[in-house]
Amino acid sequence: MREVEETLAHNLREVREKKGYTLKDVVKGTGYTEVSISRWETGTRIPKATVLYNLAKFYGVSVDRFFWR
Template sequence: MNLGENIREARKAAGVTQKELAEYLDVYQKDISRWENGEQIPNALTFAKICKALGASADKILEL
């Protein structure tokens, strides 16, 4: 899997919608969609917030 797919899987496993995650991160829902579809990648600070919001480790999402 790639980063976007891993973010999607972590979000779904946490039971969080794209809209809910976007509101938590203070970004547009379209940003979440773009990350998950591999069109863009979140910056490091946002990635850390994603991990916190979803209760997922960065290692797992990055497949380290």
């Protein structure tokens, strides 16, 4: 299970960076806190399905992109 969590965390950050967004940009665009986003990207916390859906919509990708290896 840890491998899935690590992949998710890595991909959340990778997608954000490839799209050219800072944490503050994502805060403004989604309403999530910078602390929450940072925790999801480091794997400290796992986002709920609705959060993944909203992040995918914001980034313009499909949710499964967060789980690619």
